Amino acid sequence: MLDIIQPYLDYFTVHPEWALVIIFLIAMGEALLIIGLFVPSTAVLVGAGVLVGTGHLGFWPVVTVTAVGCIVGDQISYWAGRLFGQRLKTMWPLHLYPQLVAKGEDFVRQHGGKSIAIGRFVPGVKSVVPGIVGMFGMNQLFFVFVNVTSGIVWAFAHVVPGVLIGRGLAFAGELSGRLLVVLLVLLVLLALAGYVIRLAAAGVSPFLNHLLARVSAWARARRGRSWQRFARAVSPGNPRSVMIVLFAAILFTGLVALANLAIRAASSDAVSNIDVSLATLMRESRNAPADELMTVITMMGDTIVLSALALAILVWLVWHKAYRAAWAAGIAIVAAKAFELAMKLGIQRARPTELSYSGASLFSFPSGHATMAAVIFGILAVLVSHSMGRWGRALVYATCAILAVAIAYSRLYLGAHWLSDVLAGLTFGVVMMAAFGVAIEAIPPRRIKPHGLFATALVVFLGAGALHVATGFTRASEMYAVQDPLTxxxxxxxxxxxxxxxxxxxxxxxxxxxxxxxxxxxxxxxxxxxxxxxxxxxxxxxxxxxxxxxxxxxxxxxxxxxxxxxxxxxxxxxxxxxxxxxxxxxxxxxxxxxxxxxxxxxxxxxxxxxxxxxxxxxxxxxxxxxxxxxxxxxxxxxxxxxxxxxxxxxxxxxxxxxxxxxxxxxxxxxxx
Structure with missing residues (x-):
């Protein structure tokens, strides 16, 4: 990876003028009407700051072209508003975004001249504010003054954080060249994720609404009560349609990641260096107090405890006559267990350490604890958070995720699984959670009393876990005791x-x-x-x-x-x-x-x-x-x-x- 990245860094070091041209065009494009919605300005400009911090570009040239670019872009948008006036709203591409234009007009009316400066930092409206103030007839000299001063501030706000990140990367690179590459790749992934989220939230909303409208019309034309419910669920007028799309995206991404992990595990005769290194690091880090804690946590993920939790969820759903949700949850849980057993028997990867398991449990890929914990806690999170607001939903998902991840981590610490085993289990759990989420959002259950379900599920989980730990801790401690790997x-x-x-x-x-x-x-x-x-x-x-x-x-x-x-x-x-x-x-x-x-x-x-x-x-x-x-x-x-x-x-x-x-x-x- 470093060999791939280094030639580009060297080229921009030798030919900084091309990097400055790209930075100028990105900064200008970000400020143009509507086009700015689709320009990954933040990622590119912070990336330019990173190159400054790592010594590949000069600070003042980057800040200068960034400021000039955003000032020129806003000025062009302002002239478009002055030239076409109210007709601008009926022209392409603004006529595709009537809600965004209306929001921009309200923003300008509320903040007046300050909207030019404030709007630069507000996602969405910043792509229409200069054109709207021009359409409203703002004085040219006043616009130039605010545009130039706020543009300079905006340039520093984007480049300086990148410089600090770049200096941190340079420090990391001194410690380890591979660490530098890992951090660079992570930053690229985060930038891509932010760009995709930005498009989904603002740029592609007309196309997404159009797609959902077509899917809703197709489902509405089919016979059956279930199809009609699905049509109403995915309709753009339904605020829950976004959750359906989100779960579907997670489902697709998770399937791709899971397929990659499974293919690597099935086609390789040996585990990867990363698996071996992390397993060795965990073994070297073990100590008596942590062994006891991790043994308790891993026992909370044993089959008997998670089965009690799953049974509690299913009984609650049936008791409250949420039969469809109960069927969907039951199918997801059974499918997860079948997946785990099939993969273990098919791949037959040995565990990092020998444990007193039998049958399919002798094998390592994927982690059964991670798989079932992710599936069952994921189903619980979807059911409980279905009718909650944003913060309540976040709290429920965070609680369930912490429990599942803690169980998965305990398997790594105790040497029961390789890292790729745990990642495969968690990934499959997320896939099943997303599939269940699509079903629940499309055909929502009624009268399940989510708060009662959450409290009952946690009480059953903690009670079953406490009983299991009290009766089996000694045997588990002996099984997970540190083994001398000396040959x-x-x-x-x-x-x-x-x-x-x-x-x-x-x-x-x-x-x-x-x-x-x-x-x-x-x-x-x-x-x-x-x-x-x-x-x-x-x-x-x-x-x-x-x-x-x-x-x-x-x-x-x-x-x-x-x-x-x-x-x-x-x-x-x-x-x-x-x-x-x-x-x-x-x-x-x-x-x-x-x-x-x-x-x-x-x-x-x-x-x-x-x-x-x-x-x-x-x-x-x-x-x-x-x-x-x-x-x-x-x-x-x-x-x-x-x-x-x-x-x-x-x-x-x-x-x-x-x-x-x-x-x-x-x-x-x-x-x-």
Whole structure:
């Protein structure tokens, strides 16, 4: 991904004039009549600020062309209003948006001359206000004054946040190139999502209403009471028709995401690096208090507890004669369980750790806890929030989502599932919730008393969960206890071939290979640390987030900065040591030693096998806002020196390096 993005960044750095032309056209287009509804100005202009913050564009040129563009666009819209007057409302494209024009006229009447400045920051009306004030005959000089001053403010308001984001991305990029790409992709996705929402909320409303009107007419022409109810539900005059469209969009998106996850799981012989890294990180983070809490949470998602919750929902619906809703909920729950069992038996992916399950539950993909929790709590949220207002609906969905996500997270923490298992379960749950939501919004149930349903469901869920935890916690604690992943191999076997099974490079949390490991070592870390400290190395405390605070001091010296965090398959280094670079070298040398899942045995004794990396770090800073250590490759002399220490450390070391694409192995054996 970085290879794809970097050429564009380099091009705009070398040819900033083209970037400025694009920024000008976007800023101008955003201010033109109606056209501004469809121009992703905020995303592009904030993105331009990001490029400023990352050092690819200049600040003042970007602010200048942004301000000039929006001023020119508003001036053109004003002239259109002055030239055509009231006829403008009957011309294309304004005649497609009578409600928006009427709203803009009311806005101008309410705020007068201030509407030009205020309207720039109000979605929807900002695309018609300049034309309307021109249509109303506002004085040209007054318009120019307000247009120019407010345009300058608007430009700063869009570019400056992007600059701050860009500087934050530059900081993240110093810590990890992959982190920078992930954040950039996330920002792009958020920008696209905001643009789509903006179109749905304002730009495509006439087309959406036209489509809903046609669907409603088609359904009304069919016989049957259900079709007539559906026709009334999707009619543009029904305020609930928007929810139907929203659920349908979620349904489609979820199906695409679910298909992608399932295809990847079915076609791959091994889980991804991201799955492995996160599972390893979770295993390394486990502790007794958190184990107890997560065991309780995961038990709340066991089949017996969720079955009691589902039964309570169905009985409530039947009791209140909401038979259609009961049938729809029952079908969704049964379909979710069938999906879970079919996928487990079809893909047969092994769990991260062996658990005392049987049958289909032996397998991992998808997470049954995540699937059923998302489906049942999703159905409950749809039913309860159906007749509520915006804030009540948000509260119900937030409560149900927190419960489902907590159960899903507990499965990751306890090592019962891979990340992709949990994502697949949650995605399918959201799909079933959306399908159920379409049915409920189209044919709403009557007399279900949602507040009573919500209270009853939560009481049953908590009661069944408490009883289940009280009777089965000891057994569950034993099943989810941390398992020792250490695999014992004879020393000779490790020396002969098993050393090749271990990674040649460090794998970061996102699955990207980083620096090469210069050695594999089996021995006592305390003895090795003593040997290294005698040679001038200093051990550093295990890295925590608190150690990153000095990074925010741009004047901090390198010795004041903790070595950069560097995980291997989700694991922190068991031992990190530093020393000043030898000779006239710049910066400092950093040794990181990571534990593996292998141990070398000889007789009845065994020693864990570790991977050893060596890098050089130098101090870098960005925009005088922060200072962080950045990695550089270790020199050949540094590597040779460290290998010499390993050879005298009282263990067994396999020293490996990459030469001409192959692996060179030098075996050094000391007392085992």
């Amino acid at each position: 014992l191999v004879p020393v000779a076997q490790w020396i002969d071939k098993d050393w090749e099974k271990l990674p040649a490079r460090r794998i970061d949390l996102a699955g990207k290979p980083e620096e090469s490991f210069i050695a594999q070592f089996a021995g006592n870390l305390d003895l090795l640390a003593a040997q290294l400290e005698a040679g001038g190395w200093s051990a550093t405390p295990e890295w925590t987030w608190g150690q990153s605070l000095p990074y925010l001091n741009p004047n901090a010296a390198l010795p004041d900065l903790a070595p950069r965090p560097a995980l291997h398959e989700g694991l922190k280094a068991k031992l990190t040591l530093t020393r000043a670079a030898a000779g006239d070298g710049e910066g400092r040398e950093v040794i990181r030693i990571y534990k593996t899942g292998l141990a070398a045995t000889e007789g009845t004794a065994y020693k864990p096998i570790y991977l050893v990396s060596l890098t050089r770090e130098v101090r870098t800073h960005g925009f005088d806002l922060y200072a962080i250590p950045s990695p550089r490759p270790a020199s050949a002399a540094d590597i040779a020196d460290l290998r010499g220490v390993l050879s005298r450390a009282g263990g067994i070391a396999i020293l490996s390096g990459h030469e001409r694409g192959g692996i060179r192995q030098d075996l050094i054996t000391a007392s085992p």
